[in-house]
Amino acid sequence: MLTADLICHGVPSPLLFKRYISKLNNKYGENIIDYNVRYKGKNGWGYEDKIKTKTNRKTSNISFNPYMKAFLGNYVLRESCYMCKYAEPNRIADITLGDFWGVDNMHPDFFDKRGVSIVLVNQQKGIKFLENISDKFELIESSYNQATSYETRNVNLIRPSVRPKIRDVAYNNIKNENINIFRGTAYKLNKYECIKACIKQICPQFVINFYKTLKGRIKS
Ligand code: SF4
Numbered sequence: 001m002l003t004a005d006l007i008c009h010g011v012p013s014p015l016l017f018k019r020y021i022s023k024l025n026n027k028y029g030e031n032i033i034d035y036n037v038r039y040k041g042k043n044g045w046g047y048e049d050k051i052k053t054k055t056n057r058k059t060s061n062i063s064f065n066p067y068m069k070a071f072l073g074n075y076v077l078r079e080s081c082y083m084c085k086y087a088e089p090n091r092i093a094d095i096t097l098g099d100f101w102g103v104d105n106m107h108p109d110f111f112d113k114r115g116v117s118i119v120l121v122n123q124q125k126g127i128k129f130l131e132n133i134s135d136k137f138e139l140i141e142s143s144y145n146q147a148t149s150y151e152t153r154n155v156n157l158i159r160p161s162v163r164p165k166i167r168d169v170a171y172n173n174i175k176n177e178n179i180n181i182f183r184g185t186a187y188k189l190n191k192y193e194c195i196k197a198c199i200k201q202i203c204p205q206f207v208i209n210f211y212k213t214l215k216g217r218i219k220s
Contacts, residue, residue: 002129005091007098007118007154010081010161012071016174020067028053037068044113046101063196074161075170082163087156089144094126095119100142102152108214110140118147118154 024032030053039050039059048059049068062068070076100118104111121127130139148157155161 002095002125003093004095004097005086005093007096007156008081008084008087009071009156010074010077010084012067013076013078013171013174016067016070016076019174024051028056028058030054030056037062040114045115070170073166074164075166076174077161077163077167079163082160082167084160087158087160089158091120091122094123095121095129096157098154098157100147100152101154102149105151106146106149107140107142110138118142118157120144120147120157 021032021035024035028051032051032053034050034052036050038046039048041048041050041059043059047062049062049065050057050059074082096118097120098118100116103116107116110116119130121130144157146152147154
């Protein structure tokens with residue numbers, strides 16, 4: 001038997017997701033039949049979501065997505081996720097799997113817009129396993145320090161997501177049917193986030209990828 005654990009950010013409120021989908025249903029005037037929050041299609045990893053209705057397919061920049069803002073800002077994670085005892089450096093499984101966020105900064109030549117994963121080998125068994133399957137993957141060696149550095153920020157390899165103060169009211173707001181939470185300031189982008197999102201929106205993806213690669217090379 002081989003055991004694996006995950007680099008986990010935490011799980012967001014399913015009710016918030018339900019309400020977000022219902023907001024999208026209203027916006028498009030028909031039901032969303034498929035929603036991909038990490039659509040990799042044209043522009044690659046971490047930039048767009050994709051909705052599908054009976055008559056429509058649309059991708060959007062996730063920087064404008066209030067549901068993602070709440071999730072990534074840790075506003076709406078389960079209480080247990082803020083105290084997750086698995087989000088720490090000493091991993092007990094044979095291997096640890098996750099997304100290699102920031103790989104473009106740390107290993108720019110290995111960056112791939114479809115995404116790059118981390119496999120941490122924690123035990124002898126994990127090392128053997130990786131050796132056995134190494135011809136089936138494109139692999140490069142990295143280190144724990146590189147994967148958790150300031151540039152890469154895979155913080156959940158080290159610690160649980162931090163509980164922000166807004167979490168005290170966020171769940172209650174979601175439960176309260178009378179409040180349109182997506183109009184609440186917490187879920188709206190601030191001025192800086194708006195400018196950043198607009199630049200991302202108008203900038204061709206290859207320019208963003210080129211910039212990231214260049215930035216990574218300068219730093220390394
Ligand atoms: S408790 Fe830990 S492992 Fe479980 S969903 Fe939350 S962050 Fe992930």
